[in-house]
Amino acid sequence: MTNNHSPAAIRVHGLRKSYGSQVVLDGIDFEVATGTVFSMLGPNGAGKTTTVQILSTLISADGGQVQVGGHDLALDPDGVRSAIGVTGQFSAVDKFLTGEENLVLMADLRHMGRSGGRRRAAELLEQFDLADAAGKPVSTYSGGMQRRLDLAMTLVGDPRIIFLDEPTAGLDPRSRRTMWQIVRGLVASGVTVFLTTQYLEEADQLSDRIAVLDHGKLVAQGTAAELKRLVPGGHMSLQFGDAAVFERATRLLEPTARDDEALTLDLPGSGDVRSLKSMLDRLDGVGIEVDGLTIHTPDLDDVFLSLTGRPEANLEPRPETQSDTREAIAR
Amino acid sequence: MNAIAYTVSDSATMLRRQLRHMVRYPSLTVLVVGMPVIFLLLFVFVFGGTLGSGLGPAGAVGGAAAAAGASGGRSAYLEYVVPGILVMTIAAVVQGTAISVAMDMTGGIVARFRTMSISRASVLTGHVLGSMVQAALAIILVFGVAVLIGFRPSASPMEWLGVVGILAIASFALIWLCVALGMVTDSVETASNIPMPLILLPFLGSGFVPTDSMPGPLRLFAEYQPYTPIIETLRGLLTSTSFGNQAILAVAWCVAIAALSYVWAMRLYEKHSVR
Numbered sequence: 001m002t003n004n005h006s007p008a009a010i011r012v013h014g015l016r017k018s019y020g021s022q023v024v025l026d027g028i029d030f031e032v033a034t035g036t037v038f039s040m041l042g043p044n045g046a047g048k049t050t051t052v053q054i055l056s057t058l059i060s061a062d063g064g065q066v067q068v069g070g071h072d073l074a075l076d077p078d079g080v081r082s083a084i085g086v087t088g089q090f091s092a093v094d095k096f097l098t099g100e101e102n103l104v105l106m107a108d109l110r111h112m113g114r115s116g117g118r119r120r121a122a123e124l125l126e127q128f129d130l131a132d133a134a135g136k137p138v139s140t141y142s143g144g145m146q147r148r149l150d151l152a153m154t155l156v157g158d159p160r161i162i163f164l165d166e167p168t169a170g171l172d173p174r175s176r177r178t179m180w181q182i183v184r185g186l187v188a189s190g191v192t193v194f195l196t197t198q199y200l201e202e203a204d205q206l207s208d209r210i211a212v213l214d215h216g217k218l219v220a221q222g223t224a225a226e227l228k229r230l231v232p233g234g235h236m237s238l239q240f241g242d243a244a245v246f247e248r249a250t251r252l253l254e255p256t257a258r259d260d261e262a263l264t265l266d267l268p269g270s271g272d273v274r275s276l277k278s279m280l281d282r283l284d285g286v287g288i289e290v291d292g293l294t295i296h297t298p299d300l301d302d303v304f305l306s307l308t309g310r311p312e313a314n315l316e317p318r319p320e321t322q323s324d325t326r327e328a329i330a331r
Numbered sequence: 332m333n334a335i336a337y338t339v340s341d342s343a344t345m346l347r348r349q350l351r352h353m354v355r356y357p358s359l360t361v362l363v364v365g366m367p368v369i370f371l372l373l374f375v376f377v378f379g380g381t382l383g384s385g386l387g388p389a390g391a392v393g394g395a396a397a398a399a400g401a402s403g404g405r406s407a408y409l410e411y412v413v414p415g416i417l418v419m420t421i422a423a424v425v426q427g428t429a430i431s432v433a434m435d436m437t438g439g440i441v442a443r444f445r446t447m448s449i450s451r452a453s454v455l456t457g458h459v460l461g462s463m464v465q466a467a468l469a470i471i472l473v474f475g476v477a478v479l480i481g482f483r484p485s486a487s488p489m490e491w492l493g494v495v496g497i498l499a500i501a502s503f504a505l506i507w508l509c510v511a512l513g514m515v516t517d518s519v520e521t522a523s524n525i526p527m528p529l530i531l532l533p534f535l536g537s538g539f540v541p542t543d544s545m546p547g548p549l550r551l552f553a554e555y556q557p558y559t560p561i562i563e564t565l566r567g568l569l570t571s572t573s574f575g576n577q578a579i580l581a582v583a584w585c586v587a588i589a590a591l592s593y594v595w596a597m598r599l600y601e602k603h604s605v606r
Contacts, residue, residue, distance in 0.1 A: 056446045081448040092439030096352045108344040109449045111337070137355070153443070 007070070009034040009161050009192035010055065015064035017050055024050045026216035027064065032209070034160075037183065037193045039203040042213035043308050048196035049089060051213070052165045055194070056086040069161050085159035087151050089166050093138050099149050100125060100134040103156055110157035117156075124152040128182070144175035151182065162186065164195040168202060180205055200301055214308040227303045236276070238265045239292035249288050253279070338450040345457020346464075352431070353465060363427050364469045366530075367420040368476050374416075374539065375409045375480060382540065383408030406481055413477050413484075414565035415538025418558055420473045421466055421502045422529040425509035428462040432513025433522030455596055459506050466502040484569040493568045497581060501561050504585040505529065507592035514599040537562050557584035 010032040017025040024047045032038040042048050053059045055068055057077045066073035069083030086092075094102050100121055107117025125131045128148040133141060138149060147167070154162060164183070168176040183193055183206055197203055203210045204224045211221035220227055235256065240246040246263045255265040267279065276295075283290060353360055374382070383404030435441050435454070444454050474482075486494060512525045533539065535552060536559040542550050553559060560580035567574025 058442060058445055078448050081446060084446065086443065086446040088439055088442055090439040090442070092443035094348065094440050095438075096355055097348070101351065105344065105348060106447075108347075109341060109444070109447055111340065 007034060008032060008067075009036075009069060010038070010194060011065070011067040012055070013065045015051070015054065015066060016062045017047075017054060017059075018062055023216050025054075025061075028213070028216070028218045030211050030218065030221060032192055032194055034192050035187065035190045036208035037187055037195065037206050039207035039210045040194070040196045040213055041198070041200065041203050041210055041304065042196070043198070046213045046308070047216045048213055049165055052086070052088070052163050052194070052196060056084055056163050057081055058086075083159060084161045084163060085154035085157070086163045087154045087165065087167060089169060091146050091150055093146055093149055093153065095139040096137065098135050098137055099130050099141070099145075102138060102149060102153055106153045106156035112157070120156055124155060128152045129178075144171055144178070147171060147175065147179065148182075151179070155186075160190075161192045161194070164193060166196055166198065168197070168199065176202075200304055212304065212307050219307045220303070230303055230307070235296050236267045236279070237292075237294045237296065238267065238290055239263065239294075240265075241289060241291045245288055248286070249283065252282065252286060252288070334450075338453060338456075341450040341453035342456040342460065345453050346460040349431075349457050349461025350464065353461065359427050359430070360465060360468070363423045363465065364420070364472050366423045367416050367469075367473050370419060371412070371416045371473065371476060372480070374412050375405060379405040379408035379412070383411070385544070386411055386541065409477070409480065409482050410570060411566070412539060413474075413482055414562045414569065415533045415536075416473060416477070417470060417498065417565060418501065418538060418562055419530060419533050420469050421498070421505055422526070422533070424462060424466040424469050424502070425505040425529060426523065426526040427465065428458060428506050429509040429513035429522045429526050430519060431461075432458050432510050433516065433519045436514055437517065437519060451600070452597065455510055455600055458510055459503070462506045462509075463499070463502060466498075466506070470498055470502075485571045486569050487571065490568040490571060493578070494565060497561060497564050497568070497578070500582060500585045500589075504589035504592065507589050507596055511592050511596035511599055514596065532556060532558050533562065537566075557581075557588065560584060 008031040010030075012031070013029050015025050015028045016023075028047075028051070030038070040048050040051060050059070054061045055066060055073070057073065057080055061073070068080045071077075071079030071083060073080055094105065097105065103121035103124055104117050107120055110117075112120060122131075125134045128151070130145060130149060130152065133145060138146060141149065151164075151167070167183070168179050171179065180202070183195070187193055193206075195202075195206070207224065209221060210224055210227055211218050212227070213219070220230060222230075238249065238253075240249060240263045243260075243263065246260075246265075249265060250258055253265060253267060256268050257266040258264070280290070381404070383406070386404075386407055432455075435458070441454060509526050509529075513522045516522050516525065535549070536542065536556050537553065538558065542553040542559065545553055560577040561584070563577040564574050564581045566572070567577065
């Protein structure tokens with residue numbers, strides 16, 4: 001939850017954006033506390049990149065109030081620009097220059113002076129494990145190296161608020177973990193990070209708060225633990241062979257859900273060995289055969305799919321609006 | 332530092348970036364210089380003998396041509412065609428400008444520049460200044476080749492100053508035009524083709540043959556298109572002959588093209604859609 005002691009680094013209220021008749025952002029609200037990681041999670045086309053582009057002054061909003069680093073986005077975009085660093089989804093490096101030249105270019109544009117710029121470039125090359133490739137043209141870099149350089153360029157002026165639009169998209173697992181370490185290091189030094197991702201594990205690993213964006217609306221936000229509580233908890237599913245056995249088992253056990261078509265019962269429980277054994281012993285005692293057993297523990301995937309997995313046929317407005325979700329969190 | 336100092340410093344940074352590109356990847360510069368040199372050699376040595384004889388007394392330059400005897404036609408034509416080739420050199424340079432602007436705009440780097448607190452004009456100013464340097468180099472090289480094959484301009488120091496001035500202002504105008512053209516399209520390929528007419532237009536003016544040798548409507552177009560006064564002024568200055576009001580027309584065209592292109596380019600840059 002928002003820390004009352006530190007002011008919000010990013011405040012967004014009623015943010016709207018449409019392209020023609022297509023509504024991309026339909027009035028979203030959120031706050032990001034200073035020194036925390038805020039993840040915006042959503043499927044492709046949900047409006048994540050549009051949000052980053054608006055907050056980083058690349059495109060203008062159609063409505064709503066936004067403050068970034070204490071600067072109003074509409075009134076003082078240059079103030080916002082001086083407070084932020086952005087690493088977009090597409091590589092924003094100059095491929096004709098070397099890694100070092102790219103970093104010095106950023107330092108020059110931030111007016112850091114010749115020696116100050118060179119020193120900072122050298123530090124970042126070291127920190128991002130690019131020192132060996134510093135003098136090589138970026139066009140010879142691997143994908144992971146380009147991503148690291150991209151982020152290093154963002155950090156040249158020590159911005160206090162950083163936007164990362166899908167920072168690990170297309171990276172191999174090792175590079176992804178390196179990127180996570182870098183993000184953790186940034187937050188430890190007091191930087192605020194706003195990141196978008198499609199990877200639930202990434203949001204779970206890094207974020208203090210997560211917002212789920214779907215069709216231009218925030219359908220849920222909270223900590224990873226809070227979001228996991230939104231979906232049905234852990235359960236065991238039992239599958240039976242015929243209707244008679246199914247009926248007997250239903251009377252014996254106390255299922256939280258039954259599916260008469262599929263002949264499955266859902267039972268509460270996290271699926272630990274003891275409760276599993278006692279349940280199977282009870283069924284065994286009265287001679288009931290179980291055809292199949294699955295154990296289900298909730299993760300962010302459940303949250304993601306249950307909040308954004310709207311069937312195509314069901315086009316009417318969703319019951320879980322943002323305020324409902326907040327109530328759910330309060331409960 | 333105040334706003335103007337920042338603009339100057341950011342533009343200088345962007346110019347350094349362009350110059351570095353030029354040094355590291357000289358192929359574009361070579362291409363840009365190569366094309367007009369080939370046209371110069373082609374027109375002087377292949378067509379020049381015949382075209383030179385057709386220039387009439389106005390084109391031939393007295394004693395020099397007469398003394399050269401049989402090759403008089405060719406050397407007279409060399410003298411005639413150099414201004415057109417110089418304008419074509421500028422057109423080739425600005426085609427490169429359009430390509431490099433388009434490459435910048437379609438890559439992510441400009442999006443990064445826009446999220447930084449830097450002077451808005453500096454990205455484009457960097458391209459313009461870089462292209463001016465490239466144009467100067469290209470013109471000097473092409474001029475060098477012309478001198479090597481026998482071009483001997485008779486301009487006075489003041490006339491030389493005029494030549495430099497006209498070439499600079501024409502380059503400036505066409506560079507801004509191509510900065511805008513480089514942003515009109517979303518693809519580098521298209522951006523490289525859009526400025527093609529700029530390279531062909533000298534043919535439809537007084538660049539390669541006198542306009543009064545052309546049929547009616549074409550002649551009208553050739554006499555009033557912007558390249559013609561620029562070429563006529565250059566020709567007059569280089570050969571120390573009179574060029575009437577052509578210089579005023581040339582400057583007026585350049586100022587108008589530069590001003591409109593600048594406004595157009597800045598507007599395109601501001602609203603250029605983000606990937």
